[in-house]
Amino acid sequence: MNHIQAVPASVIDSIVAIALAEDCPRGDITAGTILPPDARATAAVVARQPGVLSGAAVFERVMKQVDGAIEVTPLLSDGERFGVGQRLITVTGPAASVLTAERVGLNLLQRMSAIATATAVLVERVAHTNARIADTRKTTPGLRALERYAVRCGGGVNHRDNLSDAFMAKDNHLALVGQGEELTTALKSVRARLGHTTAMEVEVDDISQIPAVLDAGVDVIMLDNFNPSDIPAALKLIDGRAIVEASGNVSAHTVAEIAETGVDIISSGAITHSVAAIDLGLDVVIE
Incomplete structure (x- = not known):
């Protein structure tokens, strides 16, 4: 699935370096002592449960950072489904290096594939509609780039990458700004100060908040924790004047x-x- 926007190699390498420094700060005592220096190993990543693959390149970078002599061969592409017992990736190289890299490589691959799999489930459930599945900023600190890539592997799309990426007023912002005309005035002031390419999104948790937000001309309205039975009335009120997100x-x-x-x-x-x-x-x- 080469159409999935990849994570820059430099970002992957920086994350992998931190993970390896944590797991192997002064070498691998076990692999470095019990195995002969010239021992070689061939191993395969095998699925114990079905899922959607994400993180093959990350797994490879873990292996390569530990030892550039390790050869890594992905058998599936990210975004592809796999079944129980299926081989996903093979590795060949110095045995001690392969075992040293094993845990970090699997940790990242397992988490990313889990995210891709969970996303794919939701994407499948809404395939008969025009709705798209998006992530949020509720990611593991330091792993956001990899986790958001995994969402893309599962067929989802990404929300704003970070707080600098887009304007999004949530419940606590609104509590401090006010409601009704106060909110409309505040949002219009923001619009006047932001560049024309910066999107504005506002979260509402009650239909009564929508008119003031609409009057400000925002781009996206998030319906937060709305009962599905109440969403049609909100959509009718918005009437196509903003993108509608449910969360x-x-x-x-x-x-x-x-x-x-x-x-x-x-x-x-x-x-x-x-x-x-x-x-x-x-x-x-x-063998």
């Missing part, structure tokens, strides 16, 4: 009902902050 209580069980209301975007924090790692193992191949 809160999004799961595989609820996402289709939310999407069928006609919202444009459904954002989920759970696809990055609440996934359980996909069970993958690195099995040494005994």
Whole structure:
């Protein structure tokens, strides 16, 4: 799936370097002492459960940072599905180096594939609608670039990358700014100061807040924790004057009902902050 926007190699390498420094700060005592210096190993990443692959290039960079002599061969592309028992990646090289890199490589690959898999489930559930599945900023500190890439591998799209990326007023902002005309005035003032390419999004948790936000001419209105039965009335009020995003209580069980209301975007924090790692193992191949 080469159409998925890749993470820059420099970003991957910096994340991998930190992870390896944490896991192997002064060498691998076990692999470095029990194995003969000239021992070589061939191993395969094998799926213990089905899922969607994400992070093959990250796994390779872990191996290569430990030892450039390790050869890594992906058998699937990121974004492709795999089944139980399927080989995903093979590695060949100095045995001690392969085992030293194993845990960090698997940790990142398992988490990224879990995120891709969780995203794909939601994407499938809304495929009969025009809604798109998006992530949020609820990511693991330091791993956002990889986790957001994993969302793309699962067929989702990314929300704003960071606080500098777009204007988004949430409940706490509104609590400090005010409601009604105060809110409209404040948002219009923001619009006048921002560049024309900067998007403005405002979160509302009650339909009564929508008119003041609409009057300010924002680009996106987020319906936060709205009951699906209340969304049609909000959509009628907005009447196409802003992109409508729904968030809160999004799961595989609820996402289709939310999407069928006609919202444009459904954002989920759970696809990055609440996934359980996909069970993958690195099995040494005994010839």
